[in-house]
Amino acid sequence: MRLATWNVNSIRTRADRVAAFLQRHDVDVLALQETKCRDDQFPEMVFSALGYEVAHVGHSQWNGVAILSRVGLEDVTARFPGQPCWADDTSCEARALAATCGGVRVWSLYVPNGRTLTDPHYTYKLEWLAALRDSAAGWLAEDPATPVALVGDWNVAPQDDDVWDMSVFSSSTHVSAPERAAFQAVVDAGYADVVRPHASGPGVYTYWDYTQLRFPRREGMRIDFVLGSPAFASRVTNALVDREERKGKGASDHAPVVVELAD
DSSP: OEEEEEEOSOHHHHHHHHHHHHHHHTOSEEEEEOOOSOGGGSOHHHHHTTTOEEEEEOOSSSOOEEEEESSOOEEEEESOTTOOOSTTOTTOOSOEEEEEETTEEEEEEEOOOOOSTTSHHHHHHHHHHHHHHHHHHHHHHHOTTSOEEEEEEOOOOOSGGGBSOHHHHTTSTTSSHHHHHHHHHHHHTTOEESSTTTSOOSSOOSBOOSSTTTTTTTOOBOOEEEEEOHHHHTTEEEEEEOGGGGOSTTOOSBOOEEEEEOO
């Protein structure tokens, strides 16, 4: 089984590019983030023509998460228990979606950005990660044998090697001690970073800002991850970041992450 995650930064703009990626990598399950569309706007037919079932939750031109699967799509769930809502948004932002695909419980996650260290969104981000950690720990306690994958854009660079120059980010979000501690708390709850052993840094990034020639200068960040439960992590045989997908006209500012699982 081959599982991938990709912050696509608008699925309507990049549907054909995503379809080509699925075919080139022979992907069975793809989690998408930042689809930036309502459910009725999602280009489902592009992927159903390739044999994929689609689950999507999106409310507007912001956020949005999806799961595409050709190995089954069951028990679809939008939001995890205790997921915080932003401010007075009682419906909650479209940032978390789960489905069971080929026996694996896959969560497509788009963690809030945080904006700045003094912005209310930063507190929201930390609360969101803490609630995710509590739910994820509960899933393992309930059924430790179930393979669970928490995948997506975490908007956290947990190690210094995950940014091109720490001095540039020293007073910014993504690398602050509370954010890194929140990410580590999910790891400590039993979810391993299954990509790093196969694609170690420095210099391995998943995101490059569109401005200031960040990509050609290799000035990126690693903020997209696949964290797996013990039953998932034990099956991982290989993983990679497809940097080539960040190249060319119309590319997302993120590269997809691909993980291979043994049967």
